Amino acid sequence: MTDTTELPVVVIGAGPSGLAAAANLHRRGIPALVLEAGDVAGAAVREWAHIRLFSPWSELVDPEAAKVLADAGWEVPNPKRYPTGGNWAADYLQPLADALGTVRFGHTVTGVAKCGRDLVVDSGREDAAFTLHVTSAEGDRHIAARAVIDASGTWSGPNPLGGDGLPAAGENAHADRIVHRVPDLTDAATAARYAGKHVAIAGTGASAKTALITFTNLAREHRGTRISWLVRRPTIGTAFGGGQDDELSERGALGDHAKAAVTGGPTTTFTGFRTAGIEAHGENRLRLTSFDGQTLDDVDEVVVLTGFRPDLGFLSEVRLDLDPVLQAPRTLAPLIDPNVHSCGTVYPHGAAELAQPEHGFYLVGMKSYGRATSFLALTGFEQVRSVVAEIAGDHAAAARVDLALPESGVCGGSGDFDEPEAAAGGCCGPADQTAVIPVP
Structure with missing residues (x-):
């Protein structure tokens, strides 16, 4: 038996969901460490700094993060305004990272495993700490963690031009x-x-x-x-x-x-x-x-601009249960599968749906969606609130998941492969998206 309670929870990625997770951990008094490959907070967001979001500021700030920032004297943006990606990164994500003080920039996670155990070993696995293999300017090192929240997103994995999911012939050459x-x-x-x-x-x-x-x-x-x-x-x-x-x-x-x-x-x-x-x-x-x-x-x-896919390569030694189609957590996948629906409706989900067979490991944020699209920041904020509550042992709070997302006005699935979409021009009627997930 190994006591991991004194170890930090490690969050991978200092983007919107990763920093929200760190803020929730901070507010619960749980030691946390955020590892970010880039040199600044929201490094991926800054790559589309010129694009204006279609969500207003009121939907782009995590509630617990707002409290952390308030303690640091943060000036709250106009909640009705629509920031660019550059605004979001500079006026919210970077101040949040600075206020938290637990983000290590220039730290790339190259692997996650259970201490001293490869994927095959069962003995003592659940009680063993996680080991994160990290590369930085200081060289390679291992960082131990009691739990891992992977919020690394999908920005690094754009889908190719090829219509079968692989690069088209000649795509790499050109x-x-x-x-x-x-x-x-x-x-x-x-x-x-x-x-x-x-x-x-x-x-x-x-x-x-x-x-x-x-x-x-x-x-x-x-x-x-x-x-x-x-x-x-x-x-x-x-x-x-x-x-x-x-x-x-x-x-x-x-x-x-x-x-x-x-x-x-x-x-x-x-x-x-x-x-x-x-x-x-x-x-x-x-x-x-x-x-x-x-x-x-x-x-x-x-x-x-054909979407993105998650990088699962550095998770080869973590036991995952992912949907074979979307590469999202298996329980979450049916709720977001674009083959089934496109209403923008995402039913409430949290720690229970995001948990993996590797106890203490969670995929959150855009990465939790795998190859699915239409992810909103609000979804990530509620995901990490539930996940952090579960890590803290507050199972009741983890199970109470409230998620009310704005409808997209488009209804139906994507249709048969060679047929028009199932409900072209259709619109979803009102749906109750705020619900409580009972404790299993």
């Missing part, structure tokens, strides 16, 4: 012409890269809609700029979202603006385009080919 982020076209050098060019945009999520809008604006300023929108589904369906039916008004407006950009701008839409290959074509241009034989010629640049 990586210098492909980006997996929404380019910041307010930057002169970045805008110059795309101005007057033929740009292919792949994807239908919020990032893709943002890109369609910004590139349409670029086309208005620079003649000759062309946009080809690659949609894997046979129809556009509900790609533009619920519009006025969306309870997040800015999310609905984003879809409306994207629709206007596509219908009124220099955009050609290709549906059913699941990219199989990319090759050189003509004079310094590219040709994209889909699995069904469609071709798109004379492409200069490709912007791939």
